[in-house]
Amino acid sequence: MRYDIVIIGGxxxxxxxxxYLREEGFSGxxxxxxxxxxxxxxxxxxxxxxxxQQFSIPENIRLSQxxxxxxxRLKEEFGAEADIGFREGGYLILAGEAGLPIxxxxxxxxxxxxxxxxxxxxxxxxxxxxxxxxxxxxxxAYGRSGEGWFDAHAMLMLFRKALRQKKxxxxxxSVSGIxxxxxxxxxxxxxxxxxxxxxxxxxxxxxxxxxxxxxxxLALPVEPRKRNVFVFEAREKYADMPLLVDPSGIxxxxxxxxxxxxxxxxxxxxxxxxxxxxxxxxPLFEEVxxxxxxxxxxxxxxxxxxxxxxxxxxxxxxxxxxxxxxxxAVTNFLFANGFSGHGLQQAPAVGKALAELIVHxxxxxxxxxxxxxxxxxxxxxxxxLNVI
Ligand SMILES: Cc1cc2nc3c(=O)[nH]c(=O)nc-3n(C[C@H](O)[C@H](O)[C@H](O)COP(=O)(O)OP(=O)(O)OC[C@H]3O[C@@H](n4cnc5c(N)ncnc54)[C@H](O)[C@@H]3O)c2cc1C
Numbered sequence: 001m002r003y004d005i006v007i008i009g010g011x012x013x014x015x016x017x018x019x020y021l022r023e024e025g026f027s028g029x030x031x032x033x034x035x036x037x038x039x040x041x042x043x044x045x046x047x048x049x050x051x052x053q054q055f056s057i058p059e060n061i062r063l064s065q066x067x068x069x070x071x072x073r074l075k076e077e078f079g080a081e082a083d084i085g086f087r088e089g090g091y092l093i094l095a096g097e098a099g100l101p102i103x104x105x106x107x108x109x110x111x112x113x114x115x116x117x118x119x120x121x122x123x124x125x126x127x128x129x130x131x132x133x134x135x136x137x138x139x140x141a142y143g144r145s146g147e148g149w150f151d152a153h154a155m156l157m158l159f160r161k162a163l164r165q166k167k168x169x170x171x172x173x174s175v176s177g178i179x180x181x182x183x184x185x186x187x188x189x190x191x192x193x194x195x196x197x198x199x200x201x202x203x204x205x206x207x208x209x210x211x212x213x214x215x216x217x218l219a220l221p222v223e224p225r226k227r228n229v230f231v232f233e234a235r236e237k238y239a240d241m242p243l244l245v246d247p248s249g250i251x252x253x254x255x256x257x258x259x260x261x262x263x264x265x266x267x268x269x270x271x272x273x274x275x276x277x278x279x280x281x282x283p284l285f286e287e288v289x290x291x292x293x294x295x296x297x298x299x300x301x302x303x304x305x306x307x308x309x310x311x312x313x314x315x316x317x318x319x320x321x322x323x324x325x326x327x328x329a330v331t332n333f334l335f336a337n338g339f340s341g342h343g344l345q346q347a348p349a350v351g352k353a354l355a356e357l358i359v360h361x362x363x364x365x366x367x368x369x370x371x372x373x374x375x376x377x378x379x380x381x382x383x384x385l386n387v388i
Contacts, residue, residue: 008204336351353366
């Protein structure tokens with residue numbers, strides 16, 4: 001079997017690349033290879049499914065803005081039934097005195113990109129959100145529109161369903177080898193013993209992307225990092241509550257009648273997760289998250305955790321930013337990796353960008369050159385400061 005393009009990983013990034021390749025007019029053959037077709041362990045389906053414009057780097061803001069526009073015209077793109085339950089609840093990123101300069105600089109970058117983010121002091125914030133305690137807070141940046149949350153599984157299914165009409169071969173298998181002759185990748189081998197020749201290979205393997213790159217003899221500093229999400233009930237329901245990020249890094253947002261929270265993993269000791277480890281670290285909720293929530297939102301003194309899950313971030317250890325585009329030497333091997341906790345919201349834009357690169361030979365809608373592999377080879381960080 002020979003395919004013009006082989007995409008390794010069929011969750012949101014791989015599906016989006018395949019979708020936009022066809023949208024941009026690519027007529028060659030495409031194989032989308034996925035080892036976990038129920039997506040039980042994909043970052044996509046285990047994510048917090050939120051979208052923001054509050055990034056420090058203009059390119060990241062632009063990627064999210066592309067997706068936001070897509071969300072706002074979802075039915076035009078995917079049909080009248082399309083619905084991902086997008087709720088434009090906003091983000092509220094809080095800072096104490098120490099975090100204020102960064103919050104201000106980020107806010108300036110966001111406003112320059114046309115984002116609807118307000119920078120408010122502690123008094124303004126507590127007037128806007130009476131349930132909030134401003135203890136230790138100097139200011140906060142609030143996304144009045146253009147930010148919120150949605151159903152990640154529904155989004156993935158929209159893309160996957162659309163692909164069925166686009167002549168894509170879905171292959172359920174694990175890529176166990178990548179063949180290379182000099183500066184070209186030539187094919188992939190699968191764990192079922194099959195071998196596919198490939199004109200181009202795209203790495204969309206999420207947290208496993210570092211290992212997949214290594215199969216081609218290429219270094220990519222992307223590894224799985226475990227992140228826990230806890231669900232809890234509270235008596236008080238705050239309909240106006242945004243996704244709140246405390247200066248400690250702990251976040252909380254409403255999800256229907258319950259709340260989701262996380263962000264408690266300590267920096268110290270944070271390292272690669274065992275690929276099969278999805279066990280929830282419950283002590284993080286009791287010992288770290290709950291005290292912070294009860295301080296920030298006093299009514300959350302009385303809450304009841306009901307369930308939890310753990311997923312893996314596709315963590316870029318160099319600079320917590322995406323790696324997008326071809327390897328400079330092995331130019332028919334392309335990366336769409338290392339999103340470090342913000343890849344779901346970037347996936348449509350990245351799919352579009354890579355499709356433009358392949359079909360037209362250059363980026364047209366969003367220039368993703370700054371995310372290119374060259375910086376990885378040089379060890380030059382392109383750092384995103386707002387990693388949640
Ligand atoms: C707890 C948590 C919260 C998050 N919250 C957010 C958020 O609020 N907003 C946001 O934008 N992002 C968030 N993210 C990040 C986001 O989920 C990821 O960046 C994004 O889903 C990456 O998509 P992907 O398709 O690259 O990876 P994945 O969804 O992990 O998909 C990769 C796929 O590749 C397959 N694969 C891997 N290796 C092989 C192989 N060798 N052969 C065949 N198939 C293979 C895997 O089975 C998998 O299905 C969060 C992540 C986690 C874990």
